[in-house]
Amino acid sequence: xxxxxxxxxxxxxxxxxxxxxxxxxxxxxxxxxxxxxxxxxxxxxxxxxxxxxxxxxxxxxxxxxxxxxxxxxxxxxxxxxxxxxxxxxxxxxxxxxxxxxxxxxxxxxxxxxxxxxxxxxxxxxxxxxxxxxxxxxxxxxxxxxxxxxxxxxxxxxxxxxxxxxxxxxxxxxxxxxxxxxxxxxxxxxxxxxxxxxxxxxxxxxxxxxxxxxxxxxxxxxxxxxxxxxxxxxxxxxxxxxxxxxxxxxxxxxxxxxxxxxxxxxxxxxxxxxxxxxxxxxxxxxxxxxxxxxxxxxxxxxxxxxxxxxxxxxxxxxxxxxxxxxxxxxxx
Ligand SMILES: Cc1cc2nc3c(=O)[nH]c(=O)nc-3n(C[C@H](O)[C@H](O)[C@H](O)COP(=O)(O)O)c2cc1C
Numbered sequence: 001x002x003x004x005x006x007x008x009x010x011x012x013x014x015x016x017x018x019x020x021x022x023x024x025x026x027x028x029x030x031x032x033x034x035x036x037x038x039x040x041x042x043x044x045x046x047x048x049x050x051x052x053x054x055x056x057x058x059x060x061x062x063x064x065x066x067x068x069x070x071x072x073x074x075x076x077x078x079x080x081x082x083x084x085x086x087x088x089x090x091x092x093x094x095x096x097x098x099x100x101x102x103x104x105x106x107x108x109x110x111x112x113x114x115x116x117x118x119x120x121x122x123x124x125x126x127x128x129x130x131x132x133x134x135x136x137x138x139x140x141x142x143x144x145x146x147x148x149x150x151x152x153x154x155x156x157x158x159x160x161x162x163x164x165x166x167x168x169x170x171x172x173x174x175x176x177x178x179x180x181x182x183x184x185x186x187x188x189x190x191x192x193x194x195x196x197x198x199x200x201x202x203x204x205x206x207x208x209x210x211x212x213x214x215x216x217x218x219x220x221x222x223x224x225x226x227x228x229x230x231x232x233x234x235x236x237x238x239x240x241x242x243x244x245x246x247x248x249x250x251x252x253x254x255x256x257x258x259x260x261x262x263x264x265x266x267x268x269x270x271x272x273x274x275x276x277x278x279x280x281x282x283x284x285x286x287x288x289x290x291x292x293x294x295x296x297x298x299x300x301x302x303x304x305x306x307x308x309x310x311x312x313x314x315x316x317x318x319x320x321x322x323x324x325x326x327x328x329x330x331x
Pocket of ligand 1: 030044045046047048049050063064065067068069070071093096097098099100159
């Protein structure tokens with residue numbers, strides 16, 4: 001093991017926090033590295049210093065803080081496993097980033113060389129033999145020879161500037177439309193894209209609505225009331241008007257007659273979902289989930305997450321101050 005001479009005192013110009021922030025510009029995946037200590041206890045921690053080193057022989061590396069409780073176990077153990085976390089494994093990352101927690105509780109483990117614990121649900125995992133260890137300042141660098149690996153088709157969890165992120169592949173640019181000169185709406189316009197997506201999703205829900213003798217307007221009213229806030233006809237009408245729809249007192253009375261809505265006990269003139277309405281909306285929620293899954297086919301977890309995140313931002317950017325809100329302010 002050779003070491004170049006290091007400054008005993010780091011140059012004072014290096015501010016630790018600024019250094020850490022600058023390093024945060026380097027976007028990484030997130031891994032959990034596991035091993036087994038001399039007493040046979042499972043040990044592991046969240047690590048983003050993982051990197052590939054060599055293909056021939058197959059080598060990977062990661063670095064472990066000397067202050068980590070797991071240092072001794074990794075130093076003494078011959079083997080470790082690196083799990084590249086999938087985009088939905090943020091809770092697992094948080095769990096393994098905590099000192100002292102029972103990190104392996106209720107996990108469905110497999111075992112690798114030397115009994116090292118192998119975690120389920122990740123994007124890829126590598127079983128390694130510790131080939132070298134190097135001193136790396138306040139960290140110990142572990143170089144592992146890969147003995148075996150598995151890759152699963154799951155989108156990875158990403159870490160960027162101190163927070164979790166998702167990776168979305170850049171697609172080739174969509175060629176510019178040539179027929180934009182006419183007055184028709186562009187196929188690239190957000191209002192066209194959102195409108196079409198909404199119309200298609202609603203169309204997919206209609207058979208289930210028809211089976212319950214509900215029209216689109218009934219569905220919108222019941223959806224608003226499913227939030228659990230009592231609403232008067234005027235309030236319902238104002239919310240419906242946002243979607244270009246109206247609702248009247250006779251429509252509410254008809255829904256009440258079918259046992260779908262009921263008068264709110266402590267707010268005269270306001271309506272709540274009745275038992276049959278709650279049941280119908282629970283059933284419709286399951287149908288809507290299936291329709292969503294169908295619509296999100298071939299769109300991976302990261303892309304779906306980003307799509308919803310961006311739609312929320314579009315909604316926030318376009319809501320005007322005076323518009324009524326569907327959810328109470330606290331939620
Ligand atoms: C995203 C992320 C990446 C991390 N990367 C590392 C790392 O590369 N090396 C390290 O020693 N600690 C890293 N940590 C911190 C450890 O996971 C954390 O200190 C953990 O409590 C150590 O566990 P232990 O003390 O039980 O060994 C990271 C934490 C997070 C959230």
